[in-house]
Amino acid sequence: MMGSYKPKIGPLRMGGPRALGDFAAIVGIIAVLAVVPFAVTSSYLLSALSMALLFGVITATYDFASIRTGYINLGYTFIMGIAGYVAFLSTSSPQLLALLAAVGGALGGVLMALPGFRLRGPFYAMATLIFPFVLIVIARTMYDVFKGDDGVPVPFWLPVGGPYAYYLVFSFAVVSLLVLYVLIRTRFGTILKSMSEDEILVESNGINTNIIKLVSFVIAGTIAGISTFLYVSLQGVMSTAVIEPIPLLIYMLLACGIYKPGGVVWSFMGGIGLYMFDIYLRGATPELRLAIISAMLIIIYFLIRGRHAAR
Amino acid sequence: MYEILFFSLVLGSCYALMTAGFNLLLGVARIINLAYGAYMALVAYLYSGFSESMPVPIAAMLAMAISVALGTFGWIILRFIRRDEVLMIVVSLAIALLIEGALIWGYGPYQRVVPALVSGSLGWVSAQWLLAILVSVAVLAGYYIIIGRTVIGKKMVAIAENADLALMMGINPAKVYLFTTFLASLFASLASLMISPFLTVSPQVAWLYLTIVLSVSIVGGLGSVGGSLIAAFLISFAERFSAYYLDPSVEPFVPLLLIILVLLFRPQGILGRGATRWA
Numbered sequence: 001m002m003g004s005y006k007p008k009i010g011p012l013r014m015g016g017p018r019a020l021g022d023f024a025a026i027v028g029i030i031a032v033l034a035v036v037p038f039a040v041t042s043s044y045l046l047s048a049l050s051m052a053l054l055f056g057v058i059t060a061t062y063d064f065a066s067i068r069t070g071y072i073n074l075g076y077t078f079i080m081g082i083a084g085y086v087a088f089l090s091t092s093s094p095q096l097l098a099l100l101a102a103v104g105g106a107l108g109g110v111l112m113a114l115p116g117f118r119l120r121g122p123f124y125a126m127a128t129l130i131f132p133f134v135l136i137v138i139a140r141t142m143y144d145v146f147k148g149d150d151g152v153p154v155p156f157w158l159p160v161g162g163p164y165a166y167y168l169v170f171s172f173a174v175v176s177l178l179v180l181y182v183l184i185r186t187r188f189g190t191i192l193k194s195m196s197e198d199e200i201l202v203e204s205n206g207i208n209t210n211i212i213k214l215v216s217f218v219i220a221g222t223i224a225g226i227s228t229f230l231y232v233s234l235q236g237v238m239s240t241a242v243i244e245p246i247p248l249l250i251y252m253l254l255a256c257g258i259y260k261p262g263g264v265v266w267s268f269m270g271g272i273g274l275y276m277f278d279i280y281l282r283g284a285t286p287e288l289r290l291a292i293i294s295a296m297l298i299i300i301y302f303l304i305r306g307r308h309a310a311r
Numbered sequence: 312m313y314e315i316l317f318f319s320l321v322l323g324s325c326y327a328l329m330t331a332g333f334n335l336l337l338g339v340a341r342i343i344n345l346a347y348g349a350y351m352a353l354v355a356y357l358y359s360g361f362s363e364s365m366p367v368p369i370a371a372m373l374a375m376a377i378s379v380a381l382g383t384f385g386w387i388i389l390r391f392i393r394r395d396e397v398l399m400i401v402v403s404l405a406i407a408l409l410i411e412g413a414l415i416w417g418y419g420p421y422q423r424v425v426p427a428l429v430s431g432s433l434g435w436v437s438a439q440w441l442l443a444i445l446v447s448v449a450v451l452a453g454y455y456i457i458i459g460r461t462v463i464g465k466k467m468v469a470i471a472e473n474a475d476l477a478l479m480m481g482i483n484p485a486k487v488y489l490f491t492t493f494l495a496s497l498f499a500s501l502a503s504l505m506i507s508p509f510l511t512v513s514p515q516v517a518w519l520y521l522t523i524v525l526s527v528s529i530v531g532g533l534g535s536v537g538g539s540l541i542a543a544f545l546i547s548f549a550e551r552f553s554a555y556y557l558d559p560s561v562e563p564f565v566p567l568l569l570i571i572l573v574l575l576f577r578p579q580g581i582l583g584r585g586a587t588r589w590a
Contacts (some may be wrong), residue, residue, distance in 0.1 A: 074400070110570070122343050123394035126576060127529055129345070133522035135566045141563040179373035246408065246518075253401075286420060290412035294405035 023191045026181060029269065030174055035194040036166070043161030047234060049259070050169040054231040055248075057176045058224050059255045059271030060264040064180050065109070065220035067115050067256040067267075068189075070196030070211060071116050074249060075128035076224075079108035079212015080223040081243035083225030085146065092155040098229050109217035116213045120199075132245045139240050151239025158233045169230055173268075176223050180264045192216055247293045251278060254296050314435060315551050321440045324447035325545035329520065330527040330539040331451060332498030338534035339471045339491045342389045343396055347499060348521030349410035352514065353380045354500045355507035356414055359425045367426055375500045383489065392490055395526040407517060414514040415581025425507040443505040450501055451540065454494065463490055463555040526566040532575050532583025541581050545569070 033053070040046050058080065066073040087097045115127040139146035146152065158165050183189050191212055194202050195199025203209055232238045252289030281289050326328075329351065336342040353376055361370035392398045427439040458464040466487045469477040478484060503520075510516065528534075531542030546566055554562040573580060 063555045072400075086512075109489060115578065118574075122400055123533055126343070126345075126525060126533065127570075127578075130522065130570060131567075133518060134526065134563070137519070137522060138563040138567070141332055142560050145560075152364075189488070224471040234584040246404075250404075287412040290408045290415070294408035294412070 008283075022127075022181070022263065024027055024285070025265050025269075027176060027179065029265070030042040033170055033173075037163040046163070046166050047161040047296040048276065049272075049278050051168050051231060051234050052272045052279075053173045054227045055275040056253070056255075056271035058231075059252045060268040061224045061227075061251045061266035063256045063264050064184065064273050065112075065216045068192045068196065069216060069284070070199075071120070071213065072125045072253075073112055073127045075112065075133075075147050075245065076252060077245045078128075078131035078135055079105055079112060079224050079245045080222045080231075081132060081139075082108035082111070082226040083221075083228040084232050085139075085152070085240040087225075087229055088152045088154055088232065089145070094155075094157040094233075097155075097233075098226055101225040101229035102222045103225070105223070105228065106218045107221070108225070109221020110214065111217075112221070113214045114171035114216035116209050116217075129245065130296055131206040132243045136240045136243055139243070147239070149240050151237035152242070153238050154233055154238060157232075160234055160236070165234065169234075172226065172230060176227070177264065177268055179223070181224045184264060187201045188212070188215075233243065247278065247289075250293055250296055251275065271281050312555075313338045314434075315555050317436060317440065317473060319548045319551040321443050322506075322509075322551075323544035324444045325509075326523055326527050326543035326547055327540045328447045328450060328529065329331045329502035330524050330531070330538050330543055332456065332495035332502070333524045334528055334531070334534050334536050335461055335491060335498070336386060336495045337528075338536065340386075340390055340488045341474075342386055342492075343387060343399045343403060344389060344495075345400060345521065346406040346410060347403075347524055348519070349407035349517035350378070350382060350496075350562050351479055351499050351503040351507075351520045352512065352517040353381075353410050353413060354503035355425050355512050355516070356418055356514075356581060357502060359512070360418070362426050371428055371504055375497075378500045379493065382499065382568070383493040386492040386495065387488065390492075391431075396495055401553070403463075407521075411514045411517055414517075418514070422511045422513045425510070425512055427506060427508040439505075439508055446501055446505055446534075451497065454536070462521070463487065465588060526570060528580070530569050530580060532580025535580065535582040538580050538582030545581075 014251060036049060037046060059304065062073070062076050064072075066076065083101045083104035083129075086103035086107070090100050111131065112128060116124055117126050140148040158168070184192070191202060195209055195212065202212075210265055231243060234293065235242075251271065251274040252267075255274050256267045274283055281292060285291070333344065334345050336344050336347075336542065356379060358371055358374035361373050365373075365461075389399055389403060392402060429438040429442050431438045433441065456464075458468060463486075466477070466482045467490070469480065469482055470484055470487050474484060477487075507516075510519075527539050527542045527546055530546060531538030531540070547571060549565045550562050553565050577583075
């Protein structure tokens with residue numbers, strides 16, 4: 001059953017009105033986001049937008065590896081945690097930090113893919129949910145190393161709130177989005193989508209789905225790792241707040257359900273919108289915030305039920 | 312050394328009790344309940360709140376009565392959406408957040424001390440420790456007697472094995488599910504009363520409880536009560552002994568290491584049965 005996987009990516013397919021719509025959306029988003037610093041003068045808002053862009057990228061990677069394959073991963077923030085801690089506990093050089101965050105993200109991706117080799121559906125979801133929770137417990141218990149909720153201080157290298165930081169993040173987001181967009185248009189992307197429809201049929205075609213899952217999570221983890229490095233650099237501290245699956249995961253799920261599941265462009269936009277909404281919600285009382293977030297959870301189902309209800 | 316052994320036994324018993332309810336819901340009623348930890352936090356808060364105005368035993372009984380009634384009929388809601396596991400996960404997470412929000416609204420976001428059910432000690436052994444072990448052993452033994460010797464227990468096993476066949480044999484699943492949710496709520500309530508006095512609780516303790524329940528369940532086998540018993544003691548002893556013999560900082564890594572090992576070599580868990588899984 002588990003045949004050899006042919007590691008060819010295959011030709012890029014750009015046909016169809018849907019693909020053209022996505023491409024037009026990408027161009028439109030890039031154009032709008034490129035002029036933001038000219039329209040927004042508040043450094044706070046610019047900084048918030050930069051973080052929202054990064055959250056959008058992380059959401060797009062989540063869509064690529066998890067939602068697109070049908071393996072609903074509830075512990076995706078674990079990847080951000082591993083990437084952040086591996087980088088910021090090891091070095092203070094910005095170049096090395098980015099590299100280590102990418103390596104940490106890839107490692108987190110491997111760990112997230114492993115349960116998927118044997119578990120599916122709700123069992124996979126529950127098995128992955130435990131990872132960020134355990135990492136939070138570790139970070140709090142080993143305070144001397146991880147600094148718990150206070151967090152590891154980040155070396156200053158990025159002038160936060162200015163156009164330089166924004167354009168750095170913007171460039172990274174554009175490149176990441178294009179990489180993911182191109183990947184889902186290749187044979188590899190088609191296999192990912194097919195897995196969510198009928199994994200056994202994909203295997204019967206001689207494709208080793210375990211390798212596909214592993215590769216998709218490593219790609220997603222690497223991009224998410226670099227995003228986390230920039231996100232934490234803007235935030236100034238690597239703490240358990242970065243790993244908390246609630247509400248970040250809820251926003252990711254909701255963003256991925258917007259418009260159509262498995263469309264990284266729309267997930268990216270949804271991620272940006274929901275992150276900005278979260279910033280707005282921070283002014284509300286904690287109980288109201290939790291009530292709004294739990295209502296969002298119910299909406300998630302109705303957005304993604306057509307695709308995943310039968311799994 | 313004896314203290315470490317005994318405390319491992321105490322925590323292992325509490326872990327087993329709390330996880331047994333979760334796996335009972337999953338194994339028999341096919342209910343994925345990620346609000347289980349929040350429910351335990353609710354019990355701890357109710358008990359702590361009542362104990363401020365009435366004697367501790369009465370406060371404990373009142374908290375249990377309310378929470379078991381809530382749980383018995385509340386978890387049935389999840390049963391209605393059992394055919395869609397993703398929806399069950401989403402809805403139960405939403406319920407967990409609502410409970411957490413209600414606790415913050417009702418009691419504030421502050422830490423709270425939960426009084427011990429019994430005070431005093433026998434030598435170096437705390438009376439609360441002894442009570443935790445005795446209650447856990449008694450309840451779990453009672454559970455196995457119910458499963459092995461009673462008609463309702465055999466019906467539960469039949470439904471867990473094959474719900475459609477059980478229905479054809481004339482078993483009323485609604486009654487069995489109601490009894491299952493009652494037992495699971497009882498286990499969760501008792502476990503909360505036993506373990507909460509060892510901790511300082513806050514509304515976020517719900518996620519700590521859920522972490523323990525999921526860790527033990529994954530290692531023992533999701534849906535397997537027997538597996539969760541073994542895993543509870545395995546994790547508890549491994550945590551305490553690694554802290555004693557290696558380094559206290561190693562302790563929090565133990566559950567993660569065990570989970571990774573289990574997922575690598577036996578993803579269905581120690582006593583989980585992969586072939587009969589429903590997903």
